[in-house]
Amino acid sequence: MKSLWLDIGNTRLKYWITEDEHTLEHGAELHLQSPADLLLGLVQHFKRLSIQNIGISSVQDKKSNDRILKILKRLNVPIIIAKVEAEYAGLGCGYDEPSQLGIDRWLQVLAVAQDPKANYCVISCGTALTIDLVQGQKHLGGYILPNLYLQRDSLIQNTKGIKIPDAAFEALTPGRNTLDAVHHGILLGLVSTIEKVLEHFPSTLVMTGGDAALFAQHLTAYHPIIESDLLLKGLQHFASHSLSNA
Incomplete structure (x- = not known):
């Protein structure tokens, strides 16, 4: 088909x-x-x-x-x-009001939450950086942060006298000029947030989105799994379950 x-x-x-x-x-x-x-x-x-x-x-x-x-x-x-449900295909939504959870996050969680004994941390590195936690087949909720570029744009717009041209986000070392200090600082902040979450919630780290590989290279201790088409897998799972229960 x-x-x-x-x-x-x-x-x-x-x-x-x-x-x-x-x-x-x-x-x-x-x-x-x-x-x-x-x-x-x-x-x-x-x-x-x-x-x-x-x-x-x-x-x-x-x-x-x-x-x-x-x-x-x-x-x-x-x-x-696809739409978010309080419970779907055995997966429970962690939001008090399920309709407030983004469908992209829900499908990404649905794609991985197949093992009732496994914990997952699902991170999407897109327009925003989203973090969702899954315990067995229960979504626990998560976090939404401005991505690398939104944070840089905010600095450009709100800091007088500092010009911040585009440059690569690649290192976590202390910057030795303003350009590097901004880029390294923003990246360090997001990587540190992810590490903090994983410290409190040990789990399998699954990453998706355009910047997944960039973050993964700084999180090797957590053995990140990069899934480029995670949302597609979740959408296919949603459709398969929907058809089987039609």
Whole structure:
């Protein structure tokens, strides 16, 4: 069966075309706050591929999601939209109000929470750095922090007299100039936060997102596992459970 999987985030739209266990095509594009317009340009391509079903993870508001659905209905195939539940496929949500948990975080947790005896720390290094803790099949909640670039942008906007051009985040050593002091300091702060969490909650560290490899090289003592398509795995698991219980 040929499937289309969509991850519609705050800034990017990612899609995967899969058949059985194989990924046939993968794409990621900035949607400039209008994912529906981007999909308008892709829907004919999807139609030519003879898609048989669609799974969607979207952090957009209802108005945007309604427009997205209207476009995708042109493909005339079943559509599954992932949503956060208080309990789903044996996994309990740690939020007091499940609807407040981002669907991307929920699916990433759902992808790993298969062992009732294992603890996981799931970190997504995207627009924000999110940390979610899983004990067995119970989501315990987590943390949301500004990512490397948001913190740097905040310094640029709010610090008079200091110019901070773009540079690589790569080292944790003390900076010997302002540029390095800023970049090393921001990276050190986020790495230290992760270490503090793992100190209090020993667990298997699973990382995903564009900066996962960057953080992982500073967290080798915790044997991080990098999963580039963690959300896809969670979305597929969500869809599989939904279909089996339909």
